[in-house]
Amino acid sequence: MPRNALRSVFSFFFFIGRKARKTRVFFLISGLPVLVALVIRASRLFAPRLPVDGPSLFNNVIMAFDLQFLILVLALFYGTSIVSEELEGKTLTYLTTRPADKTAIVLGKYAAYGLFLLIMLTASVVLSFVVMNIERLADPDAWTDMLGGLGVLALGLLAYLAFFTLIGTFLKKSVLFGLFFSFGWENVVQYFPGSTQKFTLMHYLKSLLPAASTGSPGKLSFLMVGLQPSPAAASIATLLVLTAGFLTAACLVFNRKEYIFEE
Amino acid sequence: MTAVIRTQSLSKWYGNVLGLSDVSLEIEPGITGLLGPNGAGKSTFLKLITGQIKPSIGTVSILAEPIWNNVRTFAKLGFCPEQDSFYEDMTGWEFLTRLLSLHGFSAAEIEARAERALRFVELAKDKDRLIRGYSRGMRQRLKVAQAVAHDPQIIILDEPLNGLDPLGKRKVIRLIKDFKEAGKTVIVSSHVLPEIEALTRSIVLLHQGKILAQGDIHYIRDLIDKHPHKISVMCSNPRRLAARLVGEPSVQNIQFGPGPETIVFETRDRDVIFGFLPRLVVDNAIDVEEITSPDDNLQAVFDYLTGK
Numbered sequence: 001m002p003r004n005a006l007r008s009v010f011s012f013f014f015f016i017g018r019k020a021r022k023t024r025v026f027f028l029i030s031g032l033p034v035l036v037a038l039v040i041r042a043s044r045l046f047a048p049r050l051p052v053d054g055p056s057l058f059n060n061v062i063m064a065f066d067l068q069f070l071i072l073v074l075a076l077f078y079g080t081s082i083v084s085e086e087l088e089g090k091t092l093t094y095l096t097t098r099p100a101d102k103t104a105i106v107l108g109k110y111a112a113y114g115l116f117l118l119i120m121l122t123a124s125v126v127l128s129f130v131v132m133n134i135e136r137l138a139d140p141d142a143w144t145d146m147l148g149g150l151g152v153l154a155l156g157l158l159a160y161l162a163f164f165t166l167i168g169t170f171l172k173k174s175v176l177f178g179l180f181f182s183f184g185w186e187n188v189v190q191y192f193p194g195s196t197q198k199f200t201l202m203h204y205l206k207s208l209l210p211a212a213s214t215g216s217p218g219k220l221s222f223l224m225v226g227l228q229p230s231p232a233a234a235s236i237a238t239l240l241v242l243t244a245g246f247l248t249a250a251c252l253v254f255n256r257k258e259y260i261f262e263e
Numbered sequence: 264m265t266a267v268i269r270t271q272s273l274s275k276w277y278g279n280v281l282g283l284s285d286v287s288l289e290i291e292p293g294i295t296g297l298l299g300p301n302g303a304g305k306s307t308f309l310k311l312i313t314g315q316i317k318p319s320i321g322t323v324s325i326l327a328e329p330i331w332n333n334v335r336t337f338a339k340l341g342f343c344p345e346q347d348s349f350y351e352d353m354t355g356w357e358f359l360t361r362l363l364s365l366h367g368f369s370a371a372e373i374e375a376r377a378e379r380a381l382r383f384v385e386l387a388k389d390k391d392r393l394i395r396g397y398s399r400g401m402r403q404r405l406k407v408a409q410a411v412a413h414d415p416q417i418i419i420l421d422e423p424l425n426g427l428d429p430l431g432k433r434k435v436i437r438l439i440k441d442f443k444e445a446g447k448t449v450i451v452s453s454h455v456l457p458e459i460e461a462l463t464r465s466i467v468l469l470h471q472g473k474i475l476a477q478g479d480i481h482y483i484r485d486l487i488d489k490h491p492h493k494i495s496v497m498c499s500n501p502r503r504l505a506a507r508l509v510g511e512p513s514v515q516n517i518q519f520g521p522g523p524e525t526i527v528f529e530t531r532d533r534d535v536i537f538g539f540l541p542r543l544v545v546d547n548a549i550d551v552e553e554i555t556s557p558d559d560n561l562q563a564v565f566d567y568l569t570g571k
Contacts, residue, residue, distance in 0.1 A: 008364040015361060019352045090348035094409065097313050098365040099338040255332060258316045260277065261346065 005100035009108025017116050022081075026074060030120040033062045033070065037128035055142060058132040059210075063149050064223050066125065067205060071157040072182040074120065078113040079164025080174040082106065083254065090261050103251040110165055110247065117157055125150045148210055156205040159239050162246035163201070169253040191226045201242065203227070204235040266291055267417060267448040268312055273321035275307050275472075282307035284472040286321070290450060294443050296459035296480075297452040299469035305452040306345060308469065309421050312450075313342045325417065338366060341410035345421035345452075347402055349394045355381065355405050356390040359412055366413050380412035384438060400431035407438060417448045424458050436461055468568075475568055491515060491529040492556060494536060499550035501526040507543050511536075524552070 017023055040057055083106075086092035095105050129146045136142045160182075167181075168174045190202040197203045207229035230238070266289035275282040283304045299305050310316045312323050314330035314337070323329065325336050350358060359377040368376065381387045384404035389397070397405065403423065410418055420439065424432045439462055442449045453459050459466055460480060468476040468483060476483055498504055501519060505526055508514045513535045517528040530536045533556075544551050 004367060005365065008367070012361045012364065015357070016350055016353065021352075089350075090344075090346040091350060093313075093315060093342065093344045093346075093348075094362060095365070096315060097337055097340060097342045098362065099334045099367070100365040101334045102332070260316065 005104035006108050006111075009095075009100060009104050010111045013109045013112035014115065017112055022077070023116065026077065026117075027120055029073065030070060030124040031127075033065050033124050033128040034131065036065065037062060037131040041131050041134075054132045054134075054136065055145065058129055059145070059149065060223070062125075062128045062132065063153075063209070066121070066153050067156065067223070068187060068202070070124070071121065071153055072160060072186065074117045075157055075160030076164050076175065076178040076182055078117055079110075079161045080168035080178055082109045082113065082165050083168045083259070084174060087259055087261060092259055092261075102255045106165065106169070106251050106254050107247065110161065110250075114158055114161055117161065118154055121153055121157055122150060125153065145210060152205055152208045155208070155236070155239050156201065159201050159205075159243045159246075162243045162250070166246045166250040166253070169250045170257060193226055194228070197226070197228065198230065201239065204230060204238050207235040208232055267326060268450070269324045269327075270308075270312065271322045273308075273311060273323060274319050275311060275316065276319045281472050283311065286469075286472075286474055288467065288474070288477070290448065292446060292448045293465060294439065294449045294451060294463035296463045296466040297450055297469065298454070298456065298459050298466050299452075299475075300454050302471075303454075303469040304472040305454075305469055306421055307472070309342075309419055309450070309452060313340060313419055338413070339416045341413065341415035341418045343406045343410040343418075343420040343423055345425065347399070347426075349402065349405070351395040352393065354391050354393055355386055355397070355401075355408075358394060358405065359390075359409055362409050363412055368413075376412050376414070380408040383411070383441075384408045385434065399426050400428065400434075403427055403431065403435065404438075407435065411442070415447075417450075418442050419450045421452050422454070423451060424453060424455070432458070470568075491531050492533050493527055493529055494533070495525060495527045495553075495555045496540075496551060497522070497525045497553040498544070499524065499552075500547075503547055504544070504549055507547060511539070 037058075040061065083092075086095065096102065100108075125146065129142075130137065133139075133142050133146075163181075164174070164178050167177060171177055186200050186202050190197050190200045190206065206223055206227050209223065229235075268288070268290040270286055270288045273286040273288075274284050286304075286308065297305050297308065307316070311318055312325065312330065314323075314333065317331050323331075326339060328336050330336055353361070356377060359380060360373050363373040363376055377390075378387070381390050384407055386401060386404055386408065389401060394402065394405065403426070407420065407423060410420065423435050423439070427435060436458075439449055439451060443463075451459065451462055464480045465478070466480050466483060467474060496504060501524055505517050505519070505528075508517060508526075508528060513530050513532040515529045515531070517526065519526055540554070543549075
């Protein structure tokens with residue numbers, strides 16, 4: 001196997017991704033929080049004495065939207081497509097008849113799509129932060145908070161992307177399953193009391209939010225409802241182990257499974 | 264000569280559906296034609312020998328090595344798939360260079376190989392156009408280019424002439440013959456007998472997942488020639504033509520129709536018929552609109568050979 005197979009696959013799909021229509025669509029979707037931030041900002045012009053300040057709104061509206069919707073949607077549609085778009089487009093043959101092993105194909109595409117999504121997410125979070133906190137841009141604490149939140153979102157994005165990559169390697173209706181998982185399981189079970197909520201990735205992500213550790217969730221923080229946070233170090237370790245586990249399983253399935261194009 | 268591709272009792276089921284049954288073959292350098300009607304198992308065989316699917320039973324070896332998940336062997340193999348599928352938003356140049364990068368060549372070598380392959384398939388002028396704007400023939404040639412750009416020892420082409428106009432077919436046939444001249448092992452599948460005849464004399468006939476016959480195309484032709492062929496003539500005076508044909512020993516079973524100007528007859532010796540028919544027509548002042556051989560297609564040939 002060429003030593004740089006992983007890099008070649010990464011570069012191949014980063015290149016294709018840049019030109020794809022899907023990228024433009026998801027860039028627009030990832031811009032929704034910025035739009036929300038602009039709307040809130042405009043409404044504050046007409047009601048300057050709103051009891052909630054910009055940072056609270058950013059942490060509770062924008063972060064909640066990003067965490068509970070945006071990263072799930074981005075990860076779902078990119079993760080499941082890592083294998084399925086090659087099957088639907090019948091282009092898998094071009095990759096699997098090359099001297100690049102199948103692990104490199106999965107990991108290279110994962111890395112390319114992961115980088116794309118991180119760029120989209122970062123642009124969205126930073127822009128919405130700037131819009132919501134325009135008068136606090138000189139405050140380093142505000143930036144630290146935002147970067148902390150962005151770190152949690154990035155970790156979540158990569159974990160969900162790995163999970164959906166795995167699902168896409170063996171399920172035909174992976175998007176349907178992913179929608180059920182994202183907006184059924186993850187968005188419901190995270191509010192269950194006791195240890196049941198630990199069966200969601202969302203639990204570990206929410207445990208990393210600054211509000212979970214400081215106990216000051218803010219006035220609108222429904223994200224913290226019923227949360228019995230796990231320690232930050234354990235949450236990070238769990239997310240990293242799960243991400244690695246999902247990717248390993250995805251590579252194993254992709255190496256062993258035969259993919260047959262539908263006629 | 265040493266076999267480049269060797270299969271032993273190769274069988275493949277898709278669930279309960281049989282794709283290929285007990286195929287043992289040894290393929291040597293040169294062009295081998297894989298012939299069979301649609302659904303005969305040609306694509307299954309090609310997918311097995313290119314390591315895209317696993318055999319249910321039996322083994323495949325390429326240059327004495329197993330193929331399934333054997334990355335090293337893929338460097339020696341070039342595959343042109345049947346399906347007309349591409350990364351449509353790429354240009355021909357981008358498509359080739361990006362695929363070549365998966366072989367681990369240096370940037371300079373990638374460019375040189377891509378240039379050479381595009382020149383070879385006569386797409387150099389159009390290399391910067393998006394693939395989605397390519398004609399069917401250009402797309403087919405680009406598929407061939409990606410199969411040969413890394414200079415593999417073995418080139419496998421699944422229905423490479425499908426959907427091409429006569430000029431396009433001629434170009435691809437010439438390319439395939441060039442591979443042979445370069446000492447490559449080439450396997451070409453088709454469901455059209457004349458296409459394979461134009462390429463090679465060494466053929467493998469597949470039918471319902473099994474090898475029906477294998478060897479020199481003349482042997483297969485002889486097998487076919489033991490069975491009567493139908494010839495249909497659409498002309499101005501079918502009765503007069505029938506009257507002249509009745510006396511010919513090589514003609515059997517004359518029928519009129521399906522239209523008022525058509526006559527269909529059978530012969531076991533097509534060459535004799537095609538030898539005297541033009542003179543017969545001219546001598547009797549019969550205006551001929553069309554002469555066809557309704558059963559001169561592969562399915563009919565297979566039906567004859569399998570005794571249907």
